[in-house]
Amino acid sequence: MFSKIVAALTVSQTNGHTSVQGIVSPLRSPPSDHLLQSGAASRWRSRAGLGLLFLWLGSISLGGKSTPLLFDHLRRRGRLTQADWLEGYSLAKILPGSTGVSGSIFFANRFAGLTAAPILCGLYVLPGMLAALALTLLIYGGLRPPWLEGAAFGMSAGALALLLATTLRSMTTTVRTARFGALVAALAFVTYGVFGLDVLVVLITVGSLSVLASWRQTEAK
Amino acid sequence: MTADLAVLLQVALVFAKLGLLSFGGGTTVLAEMQREVVGRGWVTHDQFLESYALGQLTPGPGMTLVIPIGYQAGGIWGGLVAFIAFFAPPALVALAAVSLWGRVRDTRFPRILREALLPVAAGLTLASVYTVGLSTSHQAAALGITLGATIVFMCTEIPPPVVLLAAGLVGILLRLY
Helix, strand or coil: CHHHHHHHHHEEEECCEEEECCEEEECCCCCCHHHHHHHHHHHHHHHHHHHHHHHHHHHHCECCCHHHHHHHHHHHCCCCCHHHHHHHHHHHHHCECCHHHHHHHHHHHHHHCCCCHHHHHHHHHHHHHHHHHHHHHHHHCCCCCHHHHHHHHHHHHHHHHHHHHHHHHHHHHHHHHCCCHHHHHHHHHHHHHHCCCCHHHHHHHHHHHHHHHHHHHHHHC | CHHHHHHHHHHHHHHHHHHHHCECCHHHHHHHHHHHHHHCCCCCHHHHHHHHHHHHHCECCHHHHHHHHHHHHHHHHHHHHHHHHHHHHHHHHHHHHHHHHHHHCCCCHHHHHHHHHHHHHHHHHHHHHHHHHHHCCCCHHHHHHHHHHHHHHHHCCCCHHHHHHHHHHHHHHHHHC
16 A cells, blocks of 8 residues: 555655755656646656645654654655754754644655645645544443443553653753753743743743753854 | 534534644643633543543544544534534644744744644643543542553553453453453
8 A cells, every 4th residue: 555655755846846856856848738738647646646645654653752753754755854854853843833733844845845835734734633532422422331431541551650750861861962952841840840930931932032042052152 | 402502512613712722733732622622511531531541542633532522522423513613624724824834834833833832742641541540430440450551562462452442341351250
């Protein structure tokens, strides 16, 4: 199934340019009717293939690991270089919202243009939305038998563990990466978690301080 | 019907705000989300954590927890409105950013912003764990499952949904026997 999708992706057209495995070259002469027809068919197949790819990636990425999976699949299939991968991931990390959504828009734009990006992003989030809706109806749609109560109790405790483990990992990276990382993280924690300040206030105050510190650090370098 | 529309509007506004403020990933606004949705009486503290668990069991973005929360506030439409409100505004921001990206990608600004946001996001996420952890059940069984699952997450590469399902199984056994 996946090899068919990838085969459909190997030839694609974007904005009048023919793209083969990421190499873009302009069309040199006006195409004949036959070529126009086959070009349109090829473009349609390519778009359909991209749509299937984003739908498939949105279906297989379980447990909040969607972003690395999305990026890594595209990179390993030769659709992206390592530099593209880093660029997309960096951009997604500085934008608000889910990293997967921002990343999918970045890569969708690169492959199919800005107008197709929202559609491809929609296809990427669709399986998760439908699955969440189905699980919600199962759990909250009617009376809950004792076994379902027990399952919810156990999974909630497990979810807290997942949140804790993810945070501990990201804290380690943060302290290693930024010079003022530990101090800024501690400040954000105290203001937001202990004092219960609004997240907007914390972003404006602590976020600005962090930008300033990072800016000065770059200047010093 | 009017009341329903009022609830849906509230759901839309709350989740759109949270979506637009979630720099560094959705988990950074979990504490704020809990304050907002529990404070409005849409869900209890325990239901909030249940919703988070449910979000981790579904494919795609982890923040699909907004669907069960929205559902409990305003039915199926509430779930759909919460989902669209949480994901659509940041997606529009991303579209705008992608179209402008070519002009700033080679400047130092993106790197500065990324380095600056990373520790803020980590602190916000830690605060979310703290806030959510404080407000949930402190039964010995729950603490035991959390501790065991944390060790599994930290020391192994077992996929999170498998660990969550195992934790659910332990919960069933505890409840039935």
